[in-house]
Amino acid sequence: MPSGNTHDAITFILTVPAAIITYYALSSPLAAAVGAAAFLFGGLMFGPDLDLVSKQYSRWRFFRFLWLPYRSFFKHRSRWTHGLLFGTLFRVVYLMGIVTVLLFAASYFSALIFKTEMPRIVDLAAGWTFAGRVARQHAGAELLFLVFFGMWSGAASHTFTDMAGSYIKTGRSGGFL
Secondary structure, eight states: OOOHHHHHHHHHHHHHHHHHHHHHHHOOHHHHHHHHHHHHHHHHTSSGGGGSSSHHHHTTGGGGGGGHHHHHHSOTTOHHHHOTTTHHHHHHHHHHHHHHHHHHHHHHHHHHHHTOOOOOHHHHHHHHHHHHHHHHHHHOTTHHHHHHHHHHHHHHHHHHHHHHHHHHHHSOOOOOO
16 A cells, blocks of 8 residues: 555645646636645545544544544445545544534533533534534635535545555455445
8 A cells, every 4th residue: 555655745746736627617716725725634634544543643633532433433444434435525424523522512511510501412503504604605605515525535536546556466446435
């Protein structure tokens, strides 16, 4: 398999074409910058190797603990971690779920300490809805799609590199879909 340094180099190299393609597709320098940043994040921080101790995992520093359940639940290179169709989508849903649980726990303990009304999970769901509405209102309706697609393509570059490495070594690309 390609090393972490190889994956990083490929991510950095492909960021420029990703920005150019985004710019020509949307005719917006801001969209190109957002797409390139999301591509970098997807390749360097949010890629498939969060299921083991890796460069991607280590970059989360004090927030590494967020990925411990993910690491313990999935075996490396499963369809849920390295899969082109579901890998990034699952990581987004997973991270949103973990953040929601942590926010709920913080709200709950805050209510206990300050003797205020206990939080309801419905309120956190409304918070996510509000955050999405504000993002769409201030940055455009395509922002969330652009960020997700940038993260997906950054992570997909990792998976394609792994597929190429597997093919070179074994003559098979493996089950990455």
